[in-house]
Amino acid sequence: MKIDLSGRTALVTGSTQGIGEAIARHLAAAGARVGVNGRSAKSVSSAVANLAAALGDDPAGDLVAVDADVTTDNGVRRVLELLPDVDILVNNLGIFGPRPALEISDEEWRRYFDTNVLTGIRLTRAYLPGMMRRGWGRVQYIASDSAVVIPTEMIHYGMSKTALLAVSRGFAKGAAGSGVTVNSVLAGPTHTAGVEDFVYQLVDRDLPWDEAQREFMKRHRPQSLLQRLIEPAEIANLVVYLSSPLASATTGGAVRVDGGYIDAILP
Template sequence: MRIDLKGRTALVTGSTQGIGAAIATGLAGAGARVGINGRDSARVEDSAARLREVLPDADLVPVAADVTTEEGARRAVDALGQVDILVNNLGIFGTADPLEIADDEWRRYFEVNVLAAIRLTRLLLPGMTGRGWGRVQYIASDSAVVIPAEMIHYGMSKTALLAVSRGFAKQAAGTGVTVNAVIAGPTHTAGVEDFVYELVDRDLAWEEAQRVFMRRHRPQSLLQRLIEPEEIAHMVVYLSSEQASATTGGALRVDGGYVDSILP
């Protein structure tokens, strides 16, 4: 399958590292003009430079903006002008005793993981529907369906994204714009490495620590390993393409078989 995104502009939030950086790389590799987003301008510029080392001809726009604020969201949109593909990837996660999570922390998880995505969708969806083409995606998680006891506040935010995605898909019905959620399974990123070592012996080498983590804490994974960010990106690039024109309102799993059901 050859995916050609030339002439399309994409905004990937939280794309200076991890899954977001892999998604930006995949979209740029398919020919899209890609907005690299993060709050710190130096990190954004560095991320764009590293991507250009891999793809020298990539059309990249550094977008230093805190999209969790109204001002930052508008700055990101203004920096790119027309946006055809919105990938709401930005998110925070962490472990916590459910009975110790304060109200402000519940609000922070909702505002960063959910409201920021809603705000950008609200800003960009009218232009997409007016032009008769667009792609909106929300990077959810297996935690949206299998709520971890140690991450209830995170799981709550990802469950909310599934509802937001389905609702906006209905709003865009019949317009040529598709809206989907991607359910990412346990994925190998720097942040997840730290998370793994919170739960297993820090003296273990990474490969052994990963195996112990999956065996003890994610035993239902059929992949039996962490997913690489590029594997999530492949789904996002496909959903951004013409070939995915009939896929909308969905929650598509790249979870390594972690969720033990046929449907989410």
Template sequence: MHIDLSGRTALVTGSTQGIGYAIAAGLARAGARTCVNGRGAASVEEAVARLRADAGSDHLVAAPGDLATDRGTEAVVTAVPEADILVNNLGVFGVAPPLEIDDDEWRRYFEVNVLTAVRMIRAYLPGMIERGWGRVVCIASDSAVVIPAEMIHYGLTKTSLLALTRGFAKAAAGSGVTVNSVIAGPTHTGGVEDFVRDLVGGELSWDEAQRVFMREHRPQSLLQRLIEPEEIAHMVVYLSSPLASATTGGALRVDGGYVDAILP
């Protein structure tokens, strides 16, 4: 299977590290002009420099800006006026006792994990529809379907992403633009390493901590290991390509069999 995204511009939100960085690298390797986003200019420039080496691409654009703010959103749209591929990856997560999550924290999670995706889709989907081609991919989570007791605020926002993806797919119906979400399972990132250690303790080696985490907190995983970010990126690159032209309004799973259902 050969995926060639030459001539396409892709914007990946929250792409200076983790899953977002892996997605940006995958799109760049496929030939897309790839725009890297993060809150700070320094972290974005550092990620762009790493991508030049990792992906072997000179078609990279720095697009710093805090998308949870009007000013940051304006800065990103100014840096990237048009995009053929939009990947809404930006998100925050963390453990919190459900009854101790206050209103401000609920609002913060919804603002960052949901409304930033709405803003980006509103900014770029009309141009995609007008040009008759485009791809929107939102990075959701197994937590959208299996709400974790230790972070229901995160789970709720990821469920919301599934709903808005389906809704915007209907808005783009018949236009040549596809809108999908990817349900990512437990993935090996720096943030998840911290999360795992918070749950199982910091005295174990990483391999031991990962095994304990999967056994005690994610026992339904059929993969029985954390997913690597590149494995998520492979699905996103496919969905961003012409090969996925008949896939829209979907929630595609890269969850290692974590969600115990035939359909999401």
């Protein structure tokens, strides 16, 4: 399949590293103009430079630096100034971290909901009407296997990702018949710098990475059929497909790229 996103503008929140960076790189490689987002101008400019180098001297799609804290109203206003309209919105920004269930404070519950859920809602509310008027658009929420298999060590994170499934389904209904699709992506355990830190919180820090990864999957994610962490590019491949005209009949779904982690025929 050839995916050509030339002429489309995308925004990927939280895209200076990890899964978001991989998504931005793959969308640009498919020809899209991509807004690279992070909280600081320094981190965003560095990410844009690294992405441009990875894409080569003549990248297929342009890169736009979008330095803004999208968890705030002022940050969203800045995003809209830099990118008044987008065709593809990928709500990737999210936080995670282990915490015993009975030690999660009200403040932390709110912080996870505000960051992982409300930020995507706010941006969807800003961009979806324009997509619907133009008769084409793609909205995606990067969820997680944790939306379905709630992890005992971070139920507040699982809660936020479960909420995204409801949010994406609801907005898909709101966009019915408009030519705009809205989906969530159920990403499985993925190899990022942040996840490396998380893994070492749960296994022996003296273990080499390959051994630590295997021990983590064995002890904490034993149901994975892949039996390894997923690479960010593997998540990005699905996002690019869902962003394309080829996925025109896929909407209102929770699409899995979880390495077989979720032990169910349906999510």
